[in-house]
Amino acid sequence: MRNKKVVIVGSGLGGISSAISLATQGYDVEVFEKNDKIGGKLNVLERDGFKFDLGPSIFTMPHIFNELFENAGKNMEDYFTLVAVKPHWRNFFEDGKIIDLIPVDIKNKFRATNVSERDNRDLEEFLTYSKKLYDLVDEGYFAKGLDTFKDNIKEYGFIKLLKDLDGLSTMDSQVRKYIDNEYLIDIINFFIKYVGSSPYNAPALLNLLPYIQYQFGLWYVEGGMYNLAEGLLKLMEELEVKINLNSEVVEILKENEKVSAIRLKNGKVIKADIIVSNMEVIPAYENLLKEDREFLKKYDKFEPTCSGLVIHLGLKKEYKNLAHHNFFFSKDPKEHFATVFNKKKLPSDPTIYLVAPTRTDKSQAPEGYDNIKILPHIPYIQDDIKLSDYMELKERIYDKLESMGLDDLRENILFEEILTPFDIKKMYNSNKGSIYGVVSDVKKNLGLKASKRSEKYDNLYFVGGSVNPGGGMPMVTLSGLNLKDLILETKKN
Template sequence: MDDYVQLDLVTPQWRNFFENSPTLDLYQEPDRMKAEFSKLPGDAEKHWQEFQSFLDYAREQYGIINTGYFSEGLDTLWEFFWHYKAQLFAGKIDYKGSMADSIASRISDPKMRMILEYFIKYVGSSALDSPGYMNLMPIIQFDYGLWYVRGGMYNLAKGLGKLIDEMGIKVHLNSDVSAIEKSGKQVTGLRFSDGSKHECDIIVSNMEVIPCYEQLLNEPQKFIKKLEKFAPACSGIVLHIGTDKIHSKLAHHNFFYSENQHKHFETVFHKKQLPDDPTLYVVAPTRTDPSKAPEGFDNIKILPHIPPLEEGSGITHEDYVALKDRCIDKMERCGITGLRDSIITEDLLTPIDIERMYSSNKGSIYGVVTDWKKNYGFKAPKTSSQYDNLYFTGASTNPGGGMPMVVLSGQKCADRIIKQHPIG
């Protein structure tokens, strides 16, 4: 892998900001992490022991889920049930309670609860709706580390491109696909916006599943309605700012927490409204990679989770701009003083831009929402139910959003193709 992509360990993993409270850092190193608990009110040793107990529980959940869902690429509820029926009947998989409930039963400090709940941001969902076993996410970070693709995430694409070139695979860039052609239970080729066609034996789409069926395959709405359980995860406004000073209080990865995080989840995921007091994910990559901004300047990304696009929501562009201003206000209240006055350039993406640029489902950033009531936490299958030689990969398929899971989706999609279409 080092021949194609270089990874750098990020430390601290996250810096967590609260209004009127000290920041709390997350570290992979146990001694440094333990020291952070002295910042919390009450007995620091008790908080540390609770945290260790939580990690043991999360490690157990990860160990179980990894054997099938990740390693074998399980794709449906039935595949999951048959693989895990013994563990399910024995009650070893935490699926009955919500992620938030399972955290609350193990962690007493309210701020530490908020931090652990917000690991669900990796898949753009709500800790109130996601099944308890999603608490496996913190253990992946604490046990295996948090990593930065040296030079920026796009270098992962460049690394894969280098490998593709070495394998002699031809890539057609700037080829806008307007339709997937089909015949019976087979997809037969691609049609491009310039009118040209390309015949195919197998097609893998990394366009999200529902938009692909709607826009490229023109499937009837009766079929599309069957996919409603694979509802879009949240969207966001993505604000990139350049500042004429370095805001040294920021780490590489930062979170600025709502004063009432459960209200934030309810507002975004149930009421489908823009939050008055959002929780923010903020990235300052120069902490790991100084080349990402000129010397003495800062390059900062700010991302609050918001609802995906919905007809009749009444949310306007002006509402998104007002939310952008609330995000800056939030960061300044949490100690990033002078942020607004230091901004010398900015770039703002709204859900409308995200949908247009990436053909995502209603502007979703993370593919399919993780919601026990809607889909038992499952994304769309990688194998098409309509066509024998059509496959999907990306954030809307299992195992879901986030760069590591998207890459794993591609690997497991390849495994299925090889198994179902052997060569020779």
């Protein structure tokens, strides 16, 4: 009996994880990628001796990636090298306050600099709470690939969901039960950056994110984050996964209750027993499956996450006050989040994430020079926000950074490369330029994402940030691992 043919649309980390996981189970896997390299948003730009990671900059939960290699009988260390990043984050505030988050040798403990001992004890108490959330989520939602509210009720029970997992509380409301220091509240709230949502809207269970970072560490891939994609590419080739680059899928063909094939932009049709879409759920249903509005209404609760204005700068000097990962906070973070996520407007005073990878890896810029990536979260594509508005925001960002410690930034720019939400949508077919998939919102979706298995087509599946468990490198990789279990369980039945 022949092995079943699996076609995967897109080679982001969800698609890659699916390809590796299914290939290890004997499936005949073929991947189709519209761009000239694999990785999706895990992408790279090289210019004039500078190297920029266009997408993810933080590597956490290495055990999830390690599972891909172990399942294939391989050692992850043979494919890429991880380097620990310290401090984890440096945090800059408008009044001149600077706070580092640093890991310490004692397991499951972290400290903040420039705060009181009482504040650090508060952080330790919060981390105990964060660990409790993680343990509950890891043993059910993560491990079993739970997809629906009904699945979670069955796993945890209604009372446990509400009480132990703080099902109807927000991140910010629970953070404030443990921490009094407003600087630290803002820092802990901004762990929400991993999933591109607002701590004032997102469910409290996402307070597991700080524990994840300090339990499993914060890492950098030696030579640049894209070396992770290169290592995964090598593994796929060893597993005989067929990879087609510059091969855009424009249609998924249907027969009754099943999908039967894909059609490429050049007209070629490839048949499949199973199709896995790494394209987000809503764009896939709209553009590849041509579903009507009546069908798509049920997905309205799965609103896109924020997008970003991604600025890459080659610099003539190195700013010694920067760590590898830096945050420049808005004077009023609550208003910033409300502007981006509720009003869907560009912020006048954004919180800015800034990456300076040469603090860990000097190979990312020529000797004596530096590179930085600047990323403020902004709304996904809106009809009333034009390209010129993004350029005005860029100038406000430069003003803010220059006023908060990056003296004469503009004068030291050799070149800049900018990605707007329009570019992000075009490059990755993301829903309205979203970076992280589906927003986590208590009122809209209880923090849940779409299901990995199509409710309409028996042999159609989805992976990536728009399905459970959500956005971020570890989670989209986990979606591929969970998908393998789902397909194998379906096969049994």
